[in-house]
Amino acid sequence: MSSGTGTEAFAAVDVIVRKRDGGELSDAQIDWVIDAYTRGVVAHEQMAALAMAVLLNGMTRREISRWTNAMIASGERLDFTGLRHPTADKHSTGGVGDKITLPLAPLVATFGVAVPQLSGRGLGHTGGTLDKLESIPGWRAGLSTSEMTAQLDDVGAVICAAGAGLAPADRLLYALRDVTGTVESIPLIASSIMSKKIAEGTGTLVLDVKVGTGAFMKTEDSARELARTMVDLGTDAGVHTVALLTDMSTPLGLTAGNALEVRESLEVLAGGGPPDVVELTVALAREMLAGAGLPDVDPAGALADGRAMDTWRRMITAQGGDPSAGLPVARETHTLLAPADGVLVRLDALAVGVAAWRLGAGRARKEDTVQAAAGIEIHAKPGAVVRGGEPLLTLHTDTPGRFPAALADLADAITVAPAGSQPPHRPLIIDRIV
């Protein structure tokens, strides 16, 4: 027997037990449990038990799709069909040194495709786009829906904080999963990402699903499964969705840290910058533009001739930022030297990410603040010939007491092999999934 459920359609325990015992949840059960959790009728401990059962027993494509729709239905849904531009957005599953959104959004907008990039805060070693932009003096992340729409119409690109109205069920569930060991579930990850992106109302969505030590997905198989699941969810919801599987075994570009990554993004927007950052920015831009009906334009040209930089400056200015202002510089630096002559064959993404986080670039808890200037500059990437004693990494922080812990994180991060060695071949873009 179940205890009285009052006017509720289901009892939470019955839904939990069904998933626990390997069953499929019905559409009505999924709709109810997400709605009731948002209303506070399903308690956190009940949702935690259900999340663990989902993590261990999985969900079918139908269940994941319904779960995602229920999370979208828990809040408002933006509608950009009234814009004079088509819309395209990108989501990355997060990687070390992943500043691609910064040059990408203005680059795509340069071609008349609106980019409504609603972001969350970074938690953990991969940092957050909003944290990076907040190192620009004056820039503010919080916009109202009408401000956002106006900026999309005017500038074409907006990167701002996702409002509380979008998929509030996901907001609750995300915080719960973080403290209950239920993050690492592909159905829950995919539905969390896609509920927000579908609610955001973009017409095209390009997913950058990272794989490697510095990524959430450590294996290509799991990254591929996540990409497949998300592409299916987007397609089912009528969003033109493509995923690129990309390498995250070593940091992207030559910086990890908020202001450091803005500086590198500016180099890319000025037509320079590290080749891997440029390659990925252009590849993702091509996908977004093609999805929005422009398969034949050349994004690289808009980096070379300064058009993307112009859009960047307008985008930053529109949100109160001063694109000409100097960026914060850390109080202290510490340089890590190459241990020997040879070839750098490994620079581990996770270790660099954790060390940057430790130096102050990231937060352990939602309420922590980040240091704008903290992070790591990379002087040599895998494949580079190095000489013993030359700088490999420069660590930046306002709190030098953190150097020892960051150096400890980096102790096993670097492998220098004898001259003539080569790092394992890892293409940056591993696969494309549609």
Place this chain on the structure above:
Amino acid sequence: MSSGTGTEAFAAVDVIVRKRDGGELSDAQIDWVIDAYTRGVVAHEQMAALAMAVLLNGMTRREISRWTNAMIASGERLDFTGLRHPTADKHSTGGVGDKITLPLAPLVATFGVAVPQLSGRGLGHTGGTLDKLESIPGWRAGLSTSEMTAQLDDVGAVICAAGAGLAPADRLLYALRDVTGTVESIPLIASSIMSKKIAEGTGTLVLDVKVGTGAFMKTEDSARELARTMVDLGTDAGVHTVALLTDMSTPLGLTAGNALEVRESLEVLAGGGPPDVVELTVALAREMLAGAGLPDVDPAGALADGRAMDTWRRMITAQGGDPSAGLPVARETHTLLAPADGVLVRLDALAVGVAAWRLGAGRARKEDTVQAAAGIEIHAKPGAVVRGGEPLLTLHTDTPGRFPAALADLADAITVAPAGSQPPHRPLIIDRIV
């Protein structure tokens, strides 16, 4: 990376993830997580996720033993070594019509073995011993430890409410499991029962592990595994522990309901009563007495000659009850008749239990009250020859509006087969596990 744990030995997420991923928890992790949950440092949602992971991934014998000890260590431990009597207790996993504790405790005490029976409230269809005794006018369940010890020394038997000091971690976890679909885990069930029984300080413990539709364990395999786990836990803790596997496919005796079961217990104490109730009472008494060093006494004789009844009267009187007072009688009854001539081959325990619960004999929530007089009287047990139209069951309640729902529960509970049929052979005592 894990978020800051302050002065805590572990982070809850790390413990959850280890069990989630199929690992074994260390002794230190188990000690910490139980203690930290009791202190409120591990949140309910974290323990819920861990409980689901335990349910789905199991625990080793070492883990279960440590988990049990950690729950014991969360509270006080009673010590009856100062008593002039050896101690023995019984625990039943719960069944429909299971009133055995009522005649058993005074019967065993009659032979100079002290019975400290600390009970919980019944939740669900199997009812609770305290609820049954509270149908006796004046009887009170709450005793201080010193009152309990004095009564054990004087009368030899006490049945009372377990104090809040005993295994408080289990109290928290039990309530949590009830709402999170994490009840049905043998490691969690075994450690919950045994932590309380070991903390209670009994020297001998006899377990009545029931199997069948009316029991928590529906299959003999699962009941056997639970019995084995509990016997091992008791033995490891230095308690002389024996388990009987007993049948719960049909109700025990001829009554289910609080005052109705007290009345039937009085018949047993008067030397009569249904044969199955007498058989099980005597078998469990033999085990308790043997464990306490009296293998050769004859419990049945003390039922026949009134000695056990004398102890009962002293036990009830000592707790404020009037053993001569009339018991409550329900305002309304409804009789269910045999549908045809033949042999009653099935009277389903679960259906009778749920119907009795529905009539008011049990509670759905901890805070519900029970009706002392509600329940079901059984006029024929499986194997009985019946005539169409003769009474099979009498339903008792103070709220006759509940008859239709109770009758619906009973709709498929009864099978009358043609004359000459026999019910499946099911011995009451299936096995003995030491």
